[in-house]
Amino acid sequence: MSVRAYDAAHTIVAASLCDGALTAQELLMHFRDEQVEYIHLHNARQGCFPCQVIRA
Numbered sequence: 001m002s003v004r005a006y007d008a009a010h011t012i013v014a015a016s017l018c019d020g021a022l023t024a025q026e027l028l029m030h031f032r033d034e035q036v037e038y039i040h041l042h043n044a045r046q047g048c049f050p051c052q053v054i055r056a
Contacts, residue, residue: 002042
């Protein structure tokens with residue numbers, strides 16, 4: 001997965017790649033940064049956009 005973390009101004013503040021099975025851990029790692037408001041997940045190979053994860 002391609003994990004792209006955005007701030008409130010919709011600017012990418014971090015990005016990473018991970019195996020699909022490790023996505024939950026990667027999300028938690030990015031949300032430790034308080035400026036991250038939401039995360040987009042993309043399939044790394046095809047680049048498709050499957051979902052957005054919003055800070056609760």
